[in-house]
Amino acid sequence: MTEHAPPDTRPSTGPDAAGRRPPAGEADVIVVGAGPAGATTAFYLAQSGLDVLLLEKSRFPREKVCGDGLTPRAVKALVGMGVSVSEQDGWVRNKGLRVIGAGKRMELPWPELASYPGYGLVRTRHDLDETLARRAQQAGARLVEGVTVTGPVRHERTGRITGVVARAAGEEGERTYAARVVVAADGNSSRLSVGMGLSKRDDRPLGVAVRTYYKTPRHDDDYLESWLDLWDGDRLLPGYGWIFGMGDGTSNVGLGLLNTSAAFGNTDYHALLRKWLKGMPAEWGFTEENRTQPIRGAALPMGFNRTPHYYQGLLLVGDAGGMVNPFNGEGIAYAMESGEILARTITQALARARRAETQRVLAGYPHALSQAYGGYYALGRVFVKAIGRPGLMRFATRHSMSRPALMRFVLKLLANLTDPRGDAADRLVNGLSRLAPNPE
Numbered sequence: 126m127t128e129h130a131p132p133d134t135r136p137s138t139g140p141d142a143a144g145r146r147p148p149a150g151e152a153d154v155i156v157v158g159a160g161p162a163g164a165t166t167a168f169y170l171a172q173s174g175l176d177v178l179l180l181e182k183s184r185f186p187r188e189k190v191c192g193d194g195l196t197p198r199a200v201k202a203l204v205g206m207g208v209s210v211s212e213q214d215g216w217v218r219n220k221g222l223r224v225i226g227a228g229k230r231m232e233l234p235w236p237e238l239a240s241y242p243g244y245g246l247v248r249t250r251h252d253l254d255e256t257l258a259r260r261a262q263q264a265g266a267r268l269v270e271g272v273t274v275t276g277p278v279r280h281e282r283t284g285r286i287t288g289v290v291a292r293a294a295g296e297e298g299e300r301t302y303a304a305r306v307v308v309a310a311d312g313n314s315s316r317l318s319v320g321m322g323l324s325k326r327d328d329r330p331l332g333v334a335v336r337t338y339y340k341t342p343r344h345d346d347d348y349l350e351s352w353l354d355l356w357d358g359d360r361l362l363p364g365y366g367w368i369f370g371m372g373d374g375t376s377n378v379g380l381g382l383l384n385t386s387a388a389f390g391n392t393d394y395h396a397l398l399r400k401w402l403k404g405m406p407a408e409w410g411f412t413e414e415n416r417t418q419p420i421r422g423a424a425l426p427m428g429f430n431r432t433p434h435y436y437q438g439l440l441l442v443g444d445a446g447g448m449v450n451p452f453n454g455e456g457i458a459y460a461m462e463s464g465e466i467l468a469r470t471i472t473q474a475l476a477r478a479r480r481a482e483t484q485r486v487l488a489g490y491p492h493a494l495s496q497a498y499g500g501y502y503a504l505g506r507v508f509v510k511a512i513g514r515p516g517l518m519r520f521a522t523r524h525s526m527s528r529p530a531l532m533r534f535v536l537k538l539l540a541n542l543t544d545p546r547g548d549a550a551d552r553l554v555n556g557l558s559r560l561a562p563n564p565e
């Protein structure tokens with residue numbers, strides 16, 4: 126184990142006779158990307174005493190396209206990292222999910238469970254991501270901002286990853302960084318994974334969503350609001366929408382589509398958002414004059430849509446490994462949870478004396494992920510296929526929106542919120558997840 130050293134921001138010196146540059150930085154572990162997945166991985170690794178280099182292309186605080194909604198799963202992950210989630214510290218609490226569909230609305234409080242807190246939160250990514258990155262730094266991780274990783278460094282003979290090549294903002298040329306283990310936490314497009322030959326799987330679900338912010342009297346809503354069907358006059362639009370009050374005079378408003386929907390590839394998402402909002406009550410104020418940010422969109426990689434999660438020494442975490450929940454589009458909690466699972470695996474692996482043993486422990490990471498989410502995501506893939514058919518989706522919405530007990534079960538299923546030995550609904554969700562075929 127190496128001692129913690131200050132961030133190395135020196136440009137690398139020139140290449141040697143063989144054209145190789147000495148590494149600009151060395152560490153036990155390099156984590157590429159300081160979003161929720163990378164920051165959490167780095168936090169737990171640093172807590173275990175490992176020397177961690179966390180490389181991030183942007184500088185904090187920075188924006189990230191998101192709905193900004195945090196379920197009790199995410200609250201639990203934040204609490205686990207010692208983040209203070211009190212309202213005095215700027216967190217906005219919510220009591221549950223309000224569902225609007227088939228002409229009805231229903232408020233579903235978050236379930237009362239031993240495993241998760243009974244409330245959710247809302248926070249901009251501008252604040253959330255910086256908070257997590259600083260937690261990683263406080264634990265001892267060396268965060269280097271403004272450094273874009275451009276590709277892997279691979280062992281000449283084995284092809285295993287031994288480091289990364291990167292470009293620092295405002296600097297000529299590239300630097301290399303070397304480490305015993307490299308983690309790809311660089312989000313949906315994961316350039317590093319692609320550089321190792323790992324592209325997205327098109328047999329797994331993918332969502333696309335857009336969001337913006339409006340000044341609105343609805344900003345202090347204490348429920349997250351989800352619209353199951355979006356109307357343009359009397360025409361049903363494909364997709365689902367959300368309105369999350371930010372508590373600061375604005376709401377985050379957005380909508381998304383899944384790639385199982387026929388409209389996925391040929392929809393003007395900005396126009397769809399405007400059409401949907403046109404049908405909203407005028408007093409909510411969702412008009413162009415009240416819009417405070419551009420409409421921006423991004424992809425949601427779901428249900429393990431990039432595998433294997435361990436390949437030639439590289440470990441994938443969060444969106445890089447396609448870990449968004451296919452049932453509800455939630456990705457922050459899964460990025461953080463998978464980060465913790467990964468950090469615990471790496472800590473054990475690097476404590477082994479022989480390289481072969483280290484590799485054997487690292488190779489257990491995909492299995493650990495599969496144990497945690499594999500069955501549930503397999504169920505999610507079936508769900509996503511089913512709701513891609515508008516007729517079936519309409520039938521399911523109409524049928525369930527008049528049955529509160531059924532909807533309470535649906536909330537547990539969609540938000541993945543159960544106790545291991547909970548009530549009948551918990552046991553049913555857990556049982557279904559266990560029974561689902563679960564290829565890694």
Ligand SMILES: Cc1cc2nc3c(=O)[nH]c(=O)nc-3n(C[C@H](O)[C@H](O)[C@H](O)COP(=O)(O)OP(=O)(O)OC[C@H]3O[C@@H](n4cnc5c(N)ncnc54)[C@H](O)[C@@H]3O)c2cc1C
Pocket residue numbers: 157158159160161162163180181182183189190191192193194195199272273274275310311312313316317334335336379422423424425442443444445449454455456457458460
């Ligand atoms: C419109 C929309 C709404 C969403 N709403 C919600 C929601 O309400 N709740 C929720 O839980 N989830 C939501 N999600 C999903 C959520 O945003 C992601 O699942 C989550 O951000 C994943 O975290 P991550 O750390 O894996 O990736 P990211 O958050 O994407 O972080 C990746 C990091 O890597 C950095 N990086 C990328 N490439 C490089 C490189 N080459 N070198 C160095 N650094 C690099 C990036 O700058 C970034 O900081 C939404 C997604 C979208 C698109």
